[in-house]
Structures are given as structure tokens and as C-alpha cells.
Amino acid sequence: MSESSLGAHHTDEPWQRLVAAALRAAYAWSVRGVHRNAAMREIARMTGVVMEVYGPGRGPVTPAVLVERLRAPLGGLLVDARQEVAELADVVLLDEEGNLTEKAYDLVCEHVVPLKEAAGAQRWLPTWVTMHSDQIRHRVFTAMIATTKQDEYVASRKFLVQHPAGGERDLVEKRDRTDGVRLAGGSYQDIPEEQTYRGPDGRGWWWRCPDCKWPMAVSSAGKVRCRYRPHSAVYDLLPGTRPKLRRRDDGPGAPLPVAQAAEGAKCVDAGVWRFVVVPGVSELRIAAAAERTKAEVQLWPLLDRYDLLVETGGEKFAVDVKECLSLNSLIDRLRTRPPSARILLPKPFRWQLEPLTDALPGLAVTTETKFLSQVRAAVRKAQ
Template sequence: MTQWLTGAWDHPAERAHRVVAATLRAAYAWTVRREHHDAMREVARMTGVIMEAHGPGHGPVTPIDLVGCLRRPLGLLPALATGSDETIRQVVLLDGEDRLTPDAYDLACEYALPIGGPSDLAPWMPTWTWMRADQIRGETFIRLIETNNQTGYVASRRFLIEHPAATVSELRERVSETGVSLPRRGYTAIPADHLHHSAGGESWWWPCAVCLWPMAVAGTTVRCRYRPHAAVYQVAEGRTATSRPSLHRIDEGRSRHAKPVARPAADSCCVEFGVWRFVVVPGASELRVMRSLEELGATVELWPERDRYDLHVRAGEMEFRVDLKEYRSVHRLLADLRARPPAARVLLPKTHEHQLETLRTALPSLHVTTETKFGTEVRRAMRTE
């Protein structure tokens, strides 16, 4: 009876993946149970998925049992206790106030999986809770590919990365000027928990200094939901109730980026979370790497053959093909690389260079480098010329 769920062959690693995906969906549904009457039904459905994965007598057996598990590290679930991703085992999905934790947005979403059933099509369930990253990317790019040649595809994809949030009027003007195509899902309202409300009734949002998507607002703390975009800020209200609020950085890191300026929420919109997380975030790194290589004198082509790989680099008489991989979970990266071998050398951005040795050990035949090492290689090629 569970053939639709498990398939003909069910490896323990796939069961663990399914458990993480189901707990993520259940955690999100729990946070919106008062707004959506189907939310508790989703928690119950995900309890069944997790019970099936664990087998009789193991794991939570009621929705309330499952919710209790979501407030504790996922590694306490039997399916994740051993042999799975150590990083994901430490993740807690619900905080003390039953809100999704930063790790739920930042890390667990890489485990999202279409488990099947009506909730996969329910408009209240966001795509990042039930669609794989490659499905979100594919759905985003298919319209860009269908309506554009290579030049138009690159322009449209780059537009999405460089303008993930703006006012409706700004977007209309820029689309009219450039002629780019937008993805089928387009833009949506800025999420409520990414807005700051001043005493005078005005609402504001701040673009992340790295990816330009609206940062999350928790009380008076503001930060990007993607942890490697590490800056953390404190809100300082303006001189009057209707004045523009400002930010003061409170973490200890350094940044070459200017401090974000508050923008009015009225008429503003942004790409949905899944498109931001799996298209805009890696895309921002791809554009940054491209610019750094061009500063060395190299010529860089973006997403050749409509994204067969990410960057085609010409440096002197040398040519390089690289595919940037930006995963928070190295476990998920390894799984995806095994399932879909890359068409070019894998490049880890600076924020993920610590994953190099793990990749080399697990996949010794994989051709992999880091942004730092690749920059040195391109610099040497230019010097040789």
C-alpha cells in the first residue's frame, strides 16, 4: 500500500531524506494551523509518512507526538539517529514560540521532497516545503528557456538575480526597458515576517546586502535568512513616528557591503522564497565569481547552452568550465552529485570552501576546486599569456 511512497527499492538514506522532508512540512503546517483549516490534516499526513519510514513501534505515532519532536533536535528521531547528515541531526525546526527556526529556512529546505497527495498542490503550502531545489529551478527556468534564445535567457535570468525585490512600478519600468521575460510564478507580496512596522503605521523592508532579497525581521533584529550572508542588524527608529528607520550592525563580522537602507513596503514585491533560495542565492555567487574573474582579465560566459553548466571562462589560451555548487548540507550535495554528475568542474564558493576535503574523500573521481584556488589558476593563466 505504500508503494506510491517508497518506490520499488527503499534505501535507509532515502527514508532519512523522507523523514526530514516530512518534518519540515509538518513544522510549517503547525505554524499556520490557525490560518488554514487543512494544516492539521497535513501534520497528520506527515505523521503517517514518518511512521511508515520508521516502521512499527518506532518514532512518533500521533500528530502531537510529532510536534513535540519538532521542538527537539531531529537526530532524536530513530531514522536520523545514525548514518545521516550530522548537521541536519542537530537541527530544531520549531522554536520556543512554535515559529520556524532559522535552520528550518536555511538548511532543512534543502531536504524538501514531493511526497505526494493533495497538499503538494495546496496554494497555502509554499514550494520550498515540498519541491526539490532542482524542481524549483526547472520550473523557474522553463519559461525563460521557452521564450528566449541564449542571449535573452541569460538577460532574463540575470535580471531575476539582480532584482529579486522592488516596487511593482520599478519592475514594470525595468522589464519594459530590457524586454526580459519573468518566470511563470513571477513576484509576490513581501512576507509579513520580513516587514518592520513603525509606530506611525508605516511598513518597511531591508534588502540583504549580498542577495538583495528582503531580510527577515524578528522584533528589532534584522538578518538575511541565508546564514552565509551573515550580517545581523538592530533596528533604530527614525526621529518621528513616520520617519525612515535605520539599521545598526550588531555582529562581529566585517563587510565590504554598504549598510542596507529601509524601503517602503507599499507597492513592493519579491520573488517567492523557493526561487530566492535556490535561484537568487546561488546566482548572486555566480555573478560575484564572474566579476572577480573579469577583474583578472578573463572573459566569462554565463550559463552556456542554457545552463548546461554555470561559467565558461577564457583566460589567455586556457578555457575552463565550472559549475558552482552552493549547498548548506554537504550530505545533500553529495547525494545530488551522485544522482546527477556535473557537466563541468565543481566550484565551491568562498563561503563553502570547507566542504572541499569531504567531497574529495567521498567522490575521489570528482573534479572539484574552490573559488580561491580557481582564482589563482585563472590568474596564473593570464600571467602566462
């Protein structure tokens, strides 16, 4: 997803502030055991944001009432929201155990807007509940990968996508062996406890998602899965000194993820994972498929003016890959900042083609399947 035109966001609407406040309050509640005082202060601040949006005497007026509302569908909070946010109406942010639900991580986070300074980011809050996706990506590309050299930019970004987690020593060795990688200190952090299983001996273990390689979430009920729902493999945890996984569904017979020791392991921040690694997996997959046709492929040309430039000898194809679970959020972003290239929807998002072109008739859009067919045809023509 191109970061070349990070223009100012449109004026935030009341429902957007409600979504952001609800997600921040839900996150605070989910980690109150670790950050008790800070979490309760954050929930109180977010209650104030909600009350400001609703007006005097309306909506949740105490932190306790707000937390209860977070266990119910968001539609109850977004009572005055426009029809375009219907996709959020049935989303519940907190589960029965007081943990964030999967949709909070993979859908609601796409709607986050930064709140006013009075309720600004706290140091213990993760970026994905305090910043919108463009801010997170821009922060990564200007701070973590500070370079003006195209080859270093590509090498550094590919490294993050291909190695979002691992043993710290192994990550350092891979970085040092890869030409051009320039990552700032603090690029990786300890693997969060909610993505770790503690065995009978107290040792911690984690598992890579088969799709994005980031640590999967481990629930107290023994379910292990990636927080990004399109990465659909779900497993049952088989406890033990070295725990194992068992596939829950009848999906493809891919090898089961193997338990990795949590001690000394690191991963990228959840915001970097969600808005850099997840779309990057699709970008690299599509680039590899285009290269197999014998086309020449450039990743993130001109320091990410767009995502892919494919040359077949006679034709050039520039595309910007958009992987966004929220169709309405995608439409809003494209309307605010027109893209620099044709939009490409990865396979799991091909259903967005018709509603996207209906909403933005002048937009050039294709799907992964159509694009690769076009590339293959152009390669044959050039031969």
C-alpha cells in the first residue's frame, strides 16, 4: 500500500471518535491486570470522549457503563452513525473473558483515528489503537527504514515482511547477512504474553502463522489462530512440556506450525504487523507470481510511490495493492487521496471490485487473478 501521498485526513466524524474511544477503552480493559492504574485512567478518559460526542446526559456516563457496552455490539454505541458503518454494527470488542476479540484487531483497527491531545497516546498504549493505519506505516518508513536509496528501502521493507518474528540472535544474523537492510533500534519487541503459551514448567512457547509468520494468539480456552481472520487456519493447543497444535478444520494439509521458544524471541509491533507485514505478504506473493511469467518486477518503486511495477518487454503495469477488510474505510481513503496507480485487490478481496467501482466510477481497479492473466498475455505477446 503506497505511502507516497500521506495527505491530511478529512475532518473526523463523531462516529469515528466513538470507534477510536471504544477500541482504546477495550484495549485498556484487556490489559488492566498489567497496567491497572493507567488502564483505569484511560477508560475514564475514553468515557469522557464518548460523553463529549453524545452530549450531556446521553450515552455511557461512567467507565463501568462504557465497559459493559463494549461487551455488546458496537451498533449500540454508533446510534447516530451513517449507514456506511453498518459493517461495524455487529462487532463486539470484548469477549466473555474481557479480552479483545479478533474483529477488534483485524477490522475495527482500520477505523481508528487519533483523538484530540487531551486524550492523546499514552506510552503503554500500542500504536494500532492510537493511530490510523497511514500514520503507522509512515512512522515505520521514515523512522525504522530511514533511507533515500531504493535498494535499501526494498531490502529493509522485505526483511520486515519476511521476518516479523523469531529468535533475537537469529534475526540479527539474518539482518547482517542480507545486503542493504537498514533497521533502527527497537524494531522488534518481546512477544506479548497473550501470544504465548506457558507450559507446566513455566517455559513459554509461540507459533508462527502459516501465512504472515507473526505469532498467533493463544486463548485461555486453548485455541490458537492468527488475529487476522483471512489467515484462516485455526488450531487446538495440545499442552505438554513441548506443546503441539492440532488443526481444527479440514483445511489444506499444510505442515503444522512448530512450537518456538519464547525466551529470547522478538516480534514487530502489532501495528507494524497489521499495516506493513499483512499487506506486504500479498504484495510479495503477487510480485513472485508475476516474476514466474518471466516479467520484470520492481517492488515499491520511487520509495513506494505505488507497490508494483511490472514490465513485460512491450508493456508496463503499475499497481497499488489494497488489502483492507473495511470496504467503507478503503473507499473513504481512496476518495480522500487518489492513488498513483491502478488499484489491485488480492484474491480474498475480489468481492470488493463491484462495490468499489460503483462508489468510485473513475477509479481503475483490477483483481489479482485478472492482473496476472493480463501480465501473462503481455509476456506471450512480447515473445
